[in-house]
Amino acid sequence: MLGKLLASALFAGAATGLIVGLLQLLFVQPVLLHAELYESGELVHFGGAAISAHPDLPGFDPVRDLLSVVFTMLTYTGYAFILVALMLVAEERGAQIDARSGLIWGVAGFVAAHFAPAFSLAPEVPGVAAADVGARQIWWFATVGAAAVAMWLIAFGRNWALWGVAVILLAAPHLVGAPEPDTFTGPVPTEIGALFAARALGVGLAAWVILGAFSAFFLDREQRRG
Amino acid sequence: MKTEAQTVAATRSATLPALFAVILGVAVITMTGHLQAATLHDAAHDxxxxxxFPCH
Incomplete structure (x- = not known):
């Protein structure tokens, strides 16, 4: 059982991470590199002269970008361990797990691990003002944990009381509020920050849908092998 | 059709591996996404x- 679980998660996580790493390089990295020109002070807006919105960006950096892809593969393998484990538990309680239903698992995972924390702590581009990283990490883990339980209750709860608990778990972290900076000191134009958040969330949704489908597919295949 | 005993046994067979995998997954996410050690942070930055993830 454990072997099948780990094998499915490794296949699904590595394959997803490779695809997502490339998507991030294509869609997210250029926005990040653009922001870093402001973070480093090479470009300054709010000044006297108008600044081009299309500066020359650093190109492909083999070491930096390869590390990004490797760490994306590791991260989604970590998520895959959790996702496949939950699928296995659900399957033994009667849920059907296949690539098609895995798409919905992926959307639920995106809401729990990506969208729920982003609702108050939007994906941040380098250079923006932010509160203490330790405090934000604690809030992040609490929010993702609460949202994951909420998604499970929405999917498998059978009565209004459980669905009500799910709504409270989804809303509470945002009513309490995420750690915010005392003052705004970020040098990055708001247009870049907004584009970065949208790109990060869009690639995140693609990532989780792919992860859900692959996780279910490989788990199904491992179990068929007997 | 599964008997109740088989169902209970199957549930037991999944619970521990699932728990282990969840802990492993959280550990991996913590390492790649959250630990602030300088080398790890720089490599995982982008x-x-x-x-x-909250980065710095």
């Missing part, structure tokens, strides 16, 4: 921003 991924952390792109994935929406």
């Amino acid at each position: 991924m952390r921003h792109a994935t929406g």
Whole structure:
């Protein structure tokens, strides 16, 4: 059982991470590199002269970008361990797990691990003002944990009381509020920050849908092998 | 059709491996996404921003 679980998660996580790493390089990295020109002070807006919105960006950096892809593969393998484990538990309680239903698992995972924390702590581009990283990490883990339980209750709860608990778990972290900076000191134009958040969330949704489908597919295949 | 005993046994067979995998997964996410050790942070920097983790 454990072997099948780990094998499915490794296949699904590595394959997803490779695809997502490339998507991030294509869609997210250029926005990040653009922001870093402001973070480093090479470009300054709010000044006297108008600044081009299309500066020359650093190109492909083999070491930096390869590390990004490797760490994306590791991260989604970590998520895959959790996702496949939950699928296995659900399957033994009667849920059907296949690539098609895995798409919905992926959307639920995106809401729990990506969208729920982003609702108050939007994906941040380098250079923006932010509160203490330790405090934000604690809030992040609490929010993702609460949202994951909420998604499970929405999917498998059978009565209004459980669905009500799910709504409270989804809303509470945002009513309490995420750690915010005392003052705004970020040098990055708001247009870049907004584009970065949208790109990060869009690639995140693609990532989780792919992860859900692959996780279910490989788990199904491992179990068929007997 | 499964008997109740088989169902209970099957549930037991999944619970411990699932728990182990969840702990392993959280450990991996903590390492790649959250630990602030300088080398780890620098190597994972772009991924952390792109994935929406609190980075620095």
